[in-house]
Each structure stands twice: as structure tokens, then as C-alpha cells.
Amino acid sequence: MRLAEAFERRPLLIAYICAGDPRPRATVEIAELLARAGADVVELGLPHSDPIADGPVIQAAAQRAIEAGMNTDVYFEAASKIRANVPLVFMGYYNMIFRRGLDRFAKDCADSGITGLIVPDLPPEEAGPLRAACRKAGVDLISLIAPNTPIERIPLIAENSSGFLYLVARSGVTGARADLQESTKALIERVKTPLPKAVGFGISTPEQAAEVIRAGADAAIVGSACVDLISRGDLAGLEELIRGMKAAIGEARPI
Amino acid sequence: MKITDASMKRFGRFGGQFVPETLMQPLKELAEAYGRLKVDPQFRGELSALLSNYAGRPTPLYLAKSLSRELSRKVYLKREDLLHGGAHKLNNVLGQALVAKAMGKTRLIAETGAGQHGVASAMVGANLGLDTEVYMGEVDIERQKMNVYRMELLGARVIPVRSGSRTLKDAINEAMRDWAGSYETTHYLMGTVAGPHPYPLMVRELQSVIGTEAREQILNAEGRLPDAVAACVGGGSNAMGIFSGFLRDEATKLIAVEAGGRGTSSGEKIADHGACLNLGEDGVLHGAMTRILQDPYGQILESYSLAAGLDYPGVGPELAHLVEVGRVTPAIADDGAALEGFSRLSVLEGIIPALESAHAVGFALKNPEALGEIAIINLSGRGDKDLATVMDHEGRGGR
Numbered sequence: 001m002r003l004a005e006a007f008e009r010r011p012l013l014i015a016y017i018c019a020g021d022p023r024p025r026a027t028v029e030i031a032e033l034l035a036r037a038g039a040d041v042v043e044l045g046l047p048h049s050d051p052i053a054d055g056p057v058i059q060a061a062a063q064r065a066i067e068a069g070m071n072t073d074v075y076f077e078a079a080s081k082i083r084a085n086v087p088l089v090f091m092g093y094y095n096m097i098f099r100r101g102l103d104r105f106a107k108d109c110a111d112s113g114i115t116g117l118i119v120p121d122l123p124p125e126e127a128g129p130l131r132a133a134c135r136k137a138g139v140d141l142i143s144l145i146a147p148n149t150p151i152e153r154i155p156l157i158a159e160n161s162s163g164f165l166y167l168v169a170r171s172g173v174t175g176a177r178a179d180l181q182e183s184t185k186a187l188i189e190r191v192k193t194p195l196p197k198a199v200g201f202g203i204s205t206p207e208q209a210a211e212v213i214r215a216g217a218d219a220a221i222v223g224s225a226c227v228d229l230i231s232r233g234d235l236a237g238l239e240e241l242i243r244g245m246k247a248a249i250g251e252a253r254p255i
Numbered sequence: 256m257k258i259t260d261a262s263m264k265r266f267g268r269f270g271g272q273f274v275p276e277t278l279m280q281p282l283k284e285l286a287e288a289y290g291r292l293k294v295d296p297q298f299r300g301e302l303s304a305l306l307s308n309y310a311g312r313p314t315p316l317y318l319a320k321s322l323s324r325e326l327s328r329k330v331y332l333k334r335e336d337l338l339h340g341g342a343h344k345l346n347n348v349l350g351q352a353l354v355a356k357a358m359g360k361t362r363l364i365a366e367t368g369a370g371q372h373g374v375a376s377a378m379v380g381a382n383l384g385l386d387t388e389v390y391m392g393e394v395d396i397e398r399q400k401m402n403v404y405r406m407e408l409l410g411a412r413v414i415p416v417r418s419g420s421r422t423l424k425d426a427i428n429e430a431m432r433d434w435a436g437s438y439e440t441t442h443y444l445m446g447t448v449a450g451p452h453p454y455p456l457m458v459r460e461l462q463s464v465i466g467t468e469a470r471e472q473i474l475n476a477e478g479r480l481p482d483a484v485a486a487c488v489g490g491g492s493n494a495m496g497i498f499s500g501f502l503r504d505e506a507t508k509l510i511a512v513e514a515g516g517r518g519t520s521s522g523e524k525i526a527d528h529g530a531c532l533n534l535g536e537d538g539v540l541h542g543a544m545t546r547i548l549q550d551p552y553g554q555i556l557e558s559y560s561l562a563a564g565l566d567y568p569g570v571g572p573e574l575a576h577l578v579e580v581g582r583v584t585p586a587i588a589d590d591g592a593a594l595e596g597f598s599r600l601s602v603l604e605g606i607i608p609a610l611e612s613a614h615a616v617g618f619a620l621k622n623p624e625a626l627g628e629i630a631i632i633n634l635s636g637r638g639d640k641d642l643a644t645v646m647d648h649e650g651r652g653g654r
Contacts, residue, residue: 049419049554050540052431053275059418071552094273095539099553121273121539125264146277157276171277172436 001087003163007196011213011249012040016223018061019044020070027078035084037239038246046092053120055175057224080112091118106137116140116163124160164196175224177202185215206248213252264452269572272451274542281438286453288358305349310339316472321603326623332634333469342636343493344375350461352379355442362386362441366430368423369563370402372446377411387411390429392422420557447490448571451542459495466500482627485510487614491571493635512618514560515589529558531570532578532585540569561590562610592617609636
């Protein structure tokens, strides 16, 4: 399913997992579980040895996954086996894409059912070549906006994004956080774009997910909280978290 | 030949800013502040005074008579080992710390491998009254206990890095993560010419004092330019520092000596060397497109060298470019050649070189013809810090 189609039924819940954690073979099952429990989009992280935008939880997951044998070939094989009626989105670092070749990587995404890419270390100034490859392959390239992105820079980022815009809720790296900053609400208001706005980084509870939806976001993204539950082998807890978040965002802004 | 363009973020196809959006604004603010300050007379005066009176510049250019006799040519040593702290690192650190102060930052963070950049950062933090925290891999902390103690003595806090390979590359990752959440109060003091723009440019310019002095000194001593300038390369800051003085002198050969470690092959996760200019491939590491050591999928390999300061799986993007356009010649010295350089220079000249700098000396011993008739070797640091490593290597139980 395309992202544009999914966003017709907003608000959405987007769930991130690190592919290959704890084992490459578990990824298909976990992705399908997320979709079943109510995730509207599944973000499939490709583990990298040097994930500079990630906090300790996702760093550790990436390390486990690499050690368990996850690599780009295994990743696409897993993605193509996922049977779920939700869009799959790639999330990963630029060197993994560059190394495979931009055109080949974008085509592999399209061929394995991935409809969009999020590349956290690729600002719009560096994204031209990958954007061209994505356009050719017919997949979206989703840009990120940070809390400290100056207002005059927002159009550059927004115009170079497709699918949705990823609003980073706070500075620093990925990982759960107790409070949702007032600045997140301001950020959602500040960003003017026809694209859907998805907010991530630091969202770990149904209450926080509901809060960003009430503040005007079109989607809430949960990452480290999922990865944390998976690291403890608590798939029942993962299912419960996703159900809880989905219900909470539905109440926050009834469809 | 257009070698570099100071106004650009790239050196040919290398360089750039491959960083999370959160870091784009801090990098922009840093580039603007540095661009403004580097032409500001007051800033230049302050930096120049610290370089002379605190750090001990200018450093001598010393004609190594016995080494010259042995190699049948004139070999000069640029004595960065005599700089305060025992290595060239302070040139960069003083400049960046003054930039940080002018920007109103109250805290410095730095990464360190062998500990030399960490020690230099701690010295400057103490001197300028800035809180200093140094990220250091757990493996390196174990290898370099003395430098950890030096940093603590100087009032800095050493933060152990337990992620990834627990070495220099992971310390840089951790410093970048810290900075993404702390830049409002904190300056990230990067120690080499790697990383996203403006670091490769800024660190090269702050280190260029080495090359500027050396060029003037050799002209005074010999009345002509050297045939070759050799320097060891890990990230590349001492090499870019001295090379930058001679970039336009196209008859002067610039030799970048990389760590050959224990061989030129690579395992699944660990390479046997740190020779990115010689054996690396295009890729992105720590925010820059450069030559890196990586596996077929783009995972970064761990590098290896007996010299911790050359143990890095990437290299400055400007060096990658200068090698590509043919202005810099890449070379390799392995652990054995470095140890040879270490002991020969000690015996011949009464100078114990850092194991890093010993790679350049070792290269010269093995390839004297590459130096021409008159050459300069950048002696980037002194070897006291390496005694335990060398004793261990000789089976004398240095630790």
C-alpha cells in the first residue's frame, strides 16, 4: 500500500522495529504482529554499525541484529515476505544505501514492497542523487525536520519530501522520554506543508501518542519502546502497546 | 589545478554534511562563527599569543644529522613533539576552544583514541575555564590508562564508550550524539580533519601553522623548497597541517604515510590496517563522504594499528581528494616499520618519536629514494606515551 493511501485514514500509528533483532527470521513475524495490532505503517530499520542518530536502545538492537546475520540482502528478503496490508518504510543510514548503489537500492525497495525511505543522516543538501533514484523507482523519500530547524529552512525540506514529513520531537537521539516538550507542539504548528506530518523521537506511551495527535500531527511514530519490548522477548507486551497507542490516537482525533 | 575551495563544503566529490537534521543548525552556526573569527584581529591576536606563550610555538625545524647521513640525503624534522602536551593536537584545540568561548559555549566535548586529543582538550578546558568531557572507548581506556589519568588530573571527565567496537570511531559517534542534544551550551571539539563541514576545513586551517612555519624555516635553512614532505595519516590533521604550507609548490612531493598494521587484508569485521587512502573505498563515515574501510554491505570495519592515533577506519575528505587528483602520494608503513622508526630515531637522534610519527620515519628508512635530496618529516608527537605499548610488544611487560 502507498503512503498517500494510508494517510487517507489519519491519524496513523507508525511503528519502528530494527530488522534482524533478535534474529533475522523473527522480523517477518514481528512486522505482521505490529500490523495486526493496529500499526498503520511499519518502519523497518536496517541495522548499521555506526548509527549516529540513535540512542542506546536502538544501538544495542542494531548490534544484536548485525551479529545475528542481518545484512542488506537478508533485509530485502525479509521485507518481501511480510504479508500485511500496511505500507512498509525503510529506515537506515546513507552509507548502507550508497554502498549498494542508489538505483539498485531504490529498486530493491520497490521490488520488496517497501514504499518509502527515511534516511536520518541525509539532509536535503545531500539528498539529490538518492531522490532521483527514488523517483525513478517510484518510492517516496521522507525528509526530517528537527526542533532547531530554522523556519526559513522548512520549505527546502518540505519541498524535497514525499510521502510524509518526519518531525523530530526533540533534539538528541532516539529513545523514550517522560515528557513531551511544549516545543513539539510549537514545531507541529510551525511546519506548514500539504504533506502529512508524523512526529517521532521520544514517544513511548499511548498518552504521548495521543498528545501529538491532539497537537495536530497526522501520525505518531513509536520506535525505541517497541525495540525495548522486543529485546526483552515480550511480544505480548508489544502487541498491547500498539493496541493501546492505536486506541489512544483514535480517541484523540476521531476519524 | 584547483586543489581546494575554502568557501565550499566539499573537496571534489568528498566531504559534505551527512548528518542528522538536528546537527545542521549547530554546524551552520559553527561555520559562520569560525568564518567571522578567523579574520578578526582580536581573535587572531589571542590565538597567536596562546600558541607562542602557552603552547611554545614556533617549533624548530631540526636537521637530523645522523639520520641524514644514514639515508644519504638531508632530512629535517618538524618538531611538533616539542609542542606543549607532546603533540601537534594543541594547535587545533586552542583555536576551536577560543571559537567556542566567543560563541558563548560553556562546555567542551571531545573524542579521543590514544588520548592525545583528549589531553589537549583537557589542558585547554582547564586553561580557558571550560567544562570538558572526553568520550573514550572502553578498549582505549584500558590501553591508555596514563592519558586517562592525565585528563582527570587536568579537571576533565572521561566518559567510557561501551557501544560498537568501543574504540575511537564509537567515541566520535557518542560525541556527535551528545552534541545533537547539547549544542546550545556545548562545542564539539573534533580532533582531526574528518567529520562534516566545517571541521575538515577548520581543523586544517588551525593546523596550517605547522606548514607555514616549516616552509619559512626550510627556505631560511636551505634557500629552496624541499623535494618531499612526509607525514603520518590517521584522520590526517598533522599531515594536512604541514602539507597545506606546500600545496601550491607542485615540485614538492607530499607523502601521506598510513598505518599498514599487520597486513593489507580485511576480516569480516576488522581490517588489519588503517590505510584508507591506500586501500579504502568511497563511503560516508562521521558525516563526510571520504575513503573508508567497510564490508560489502557498508558496515564500517574496525581498523588496526599499533599506533592508536592511526587506528581509524576513515580519513579526512580533503586528503581523499588530494590523493585522487594526484597531489598527495599515499604510502604505507606497517607496525614493524614503525617500530624500526621508533627505535632508530631514538638511537640516531636522541628523539623518541610517537608511534604515529614513527610510521613516517619508518617509511623514510625503507624508502629513502622517495624523499629526494632534501625532505621534511613531520614529527607530530613524542613517544613517551607509547613506552608501555612498545615494551608490551617486545614482551617486556610494559603494563
